[in-house]
Amino acid sequence: MLLSVEKLRIAFGSFAPVKDVTISVDRGEILGLVGESGSGKSLTATALMGLLGYVNGHVAGGRILFDGEDLTGLPEEHMRRLRGRRIGLITQNPMTSLDPMIRVGKQIEQAARIHMGLDGKAAYRKAVDLMRDVRIPDSQRVHTLYPHQLSGGMKQRIVIAMALAGEPDLLIADEPTTALDATVQAQIIRNLVELVKIRGLAMILITHDMGVVAQTCDHVAVMYSGRIVERASVGSMFAEAAHPYTQALIGCIPRNGMRPGTLVGIPGMVPSTAALPSGCSFHPRCSKAHTICHECVPEFRQFGRHVGVACHLAGQYE
Amino acid sequence: MSSFILRRLLAVIPTFFVVSLTVFLLIHLVPGDPIDSLMRAGSSPALREQMAAKYGLDRSLFEQYIIWMGKVLTLDFGTSIIQGRPVAALIAQNLPSSLTLGGTAFLFSSLAGIAAGVLAAKYYGTRIDSSITSGILLGSTIPSFWLALLLILVFAVWLGWVPVSGARGWSSLVLPVIATGLGGVALVARVTKVSMIEIGRQDFVTLLRAKGVSESRIRLQHILRHALVPVISILGLRIGWILGGAITVEVVFARPGLGSLLIRALNQRDYPLVQGCLLMLSMAVILGTIIGDIAQAAMDPRQREASK
Numbered sequence: 001m002l003l004s005v006e007k008l009r010i011a012f013g014s015f016a017p018v019k020d021v022t023i024s025v026d027r028g029e030i031l032g033l034v035g036e037s038g039s040g041k042s043l044t045a046t047a048l049m050g051l052l053g054y055v056n057g058h059v060a061g062g063r064i065l066f067d068g069e070d071l072t073g074l075p076e077e078h079m080r081r082l083r084g085r086r087i088g089l090i091t092q093n094p095m096t097s098l099d100p101m102i103r104v105g106k107q108i109e110q111a112a113r114i115h116m117g118l119d120g121k122a123a124y125r126k127a128v129d130l131m132r133d134v135r136i137p138d139s140q141r142v143h144t145l146y147p148h149q150l151s152g153g154m155k156q157r158i159v160i161a162m163a164l165a166g167e168p169d170l171l172i173a174d175e176p177t178t179a180l181d182a183t184v185q186a187q188i189i190r191n192l193v194e195l196v197k198i199r200g201l202a203m204i205l206i207t208h209d210m211g212v213v214a215q216t217c218d219h220v221a222v223m224y225s226g227r228i229v230e231r232a233s234v235g236s237m238f239a240e241a242a243h244p245y246t247q248a249l250i251g252c253i254p255r256n257g258m259r260p261g262t263l264v265g266i267p268g269m270v271p272s273t274a275a276l277p278s279g280c281s282f283h284p285r286c287s288k289a290h291t292i293c294h295e296c297v298p299e300f301r302q303f304g305r306h307v308g309v310a311c312h313l314a315g316q317y318e
Numbered sequence: 319m320s321s322f323i324l325r326r327l328l329a330v331i332p333t334f335f336v337v338s339l340t341v342f343l344l345i346h347l348v349p350g351d352p353i354d355s356l357m358r359a360g361s362s363p364a365l366r367e368q369m370a371a372k373y374g375l376d377r378s379l380f381e382q383y384i385i386w387m388g389k390v391l392t393l394d395f396g397t398s399i400i401q402g403r404p405v406a407a408l409i410a411q412n413l414p415s416s417l418t419l420g421g422t423a424f425l426f427s428s429l430a431g432i433a434a435g436v437l438a439a440k441y442y443g444t445r446i447d448s449s450i451t452s453g454i455l456l457g458s459t460i461p462s463f464w465l466a467l468l469l470i471l472v473f474a475v476w477l478g479w480v481p482v483s484g485a486r487g488w489s490s491l492v493l494p495v496i497a498t499g500l501g502g503v504a505l506v507a508r509v510t511k512v513s514m515i516e517i518g519r520q521d522f523v524t525l526l527r528a529k530g531v532s533e534s535r536i537r538l539q540h541i542l543r544h545a546l547v548p549v550i551s552i553l554g555l556r557i558g559w560i561l562g563g564a565i566t567v568e569v570v571f572a573r574p575g576l577g578s579l580l581i582r583a584l585n586q587r588d589y590p591l592v593q594g595c596l597l598m599l600s601m602a603v604i605l606g607t608i609i610g611d612i613a614q615a616a617m618d619p620r621q622r623e624a625s626k
Binding site: 049051054076080081082083084085088089091093096097098099100101102110111114115146148159162163165166 | 520521522524525526527528529530531532533540543544617618619620
């Protein structure tokens, strides 16, 4: 197993917005990390990159095993050598994630220079090759452009090329297409999946788009207010989701042949992580909630490496 | 880029006329008359009129301005009424000393200010930051002439490390440079700190960290580069300001220079000399601003684009 996160708890001071996250991903696999905004997906990604310290957070419990090494206690200097080299990050908003004052080609070269020891011509060739891999046309010309001269989709391709420049084993893509046009989204996702499969990378794809999950991922972990509520393979999740929240999320996907006005949302709002409801934090929005759901936090019951659910009622109401 | 520079330079022309008009009128608002300084007690009114006619002071203000402007455009600033020498020559004689002081103080405030700002941003929220910030507050509130007196007292009188006044040798430059430049250090440090912190919060910095770029390199090669954009426009304003900013300090240290020249001319109501000095100082401010703009455009590709 390339990456396995065990009972990860993230805290800011004494306040813990992410509790008990257990996920794993291996080479050649894509794990979808799904949930509404505020569920702790991005914080989990930040923790995996070892960047929590820069937002004044810390890992308060659990382990992040990457290639057999626990990253949680790693000194910053050691962690820095892993970032970009073995774990690549693709962020949400390509408009702001590139340095506006530096030519995009140079920004791709930077990672290759730091981690691969490439210089001059070799770094340049590497950057141009990577740009071709992420389907940037006319890469030699684009190499000399500044970020503001590129479209959003092109910028995101640059970000992806940058993440690949250190030839990482694990890619973390935090909502890589949320800020892009629908037409570009599909291209970028297809390109990402292709790169992952060809290079045999592991990828954690953070998204709230169940459609994207269905098309790309092998396994899924669903997060709700800082906890993993369900894990399953993509096929079984869409066929027989065990957690009412997962079922509701799937119910939100528009389908062919739907009559206007029949698309339903999930009633209520994601609770603030600072004031969670008692018991199962989903119970106020759950159509199946029982008394026990108000009182006890459901334990995550693991049924297999990639399968498990945290619901009192799962397996009982069917 | 060259058309940008050209357009900025063309924009100077209207500014120049407005400034010249202000400079010209300003001195006439001040009560007093240069002829008074030239007359001996008991001189006849006829002699007085004769003198006024000699210097053209009997004509209307508008006529005086046109005559003055026509000459200024050919770089003839007239003759000092009191000292009897061409204004241009007096300015040329005093300029090098002012430039040395102003230039050194400018360098001092840029370098020390940026360094202090970078440090304060790096140690934001710690004791290092709060001591730099208090230093900034102190530096920006102490008037330079008072600081100059204090420095003289401590370093020249008590400790005897440097001369009290004058302009002989480099050691006499130390205190005036500190007195003139400290306000600039404070200003530059404050702007550098704030913009370093603000830029450090942007997404691209997170991505730089995710790439594995070291923290010191992120600070000095990426964040500082962005943070310097507002710093440079402020420095641009100070390039010109520092010639004028040294006026009181020059007087306190009894250094020759534009400031001392201007103050003396003001006391004697020496119209042509005051006008020449003020015009010189204001043009320095305008040119400094343009240099700042150009430097800023050269640094930021987006600005370069917008100004094509």
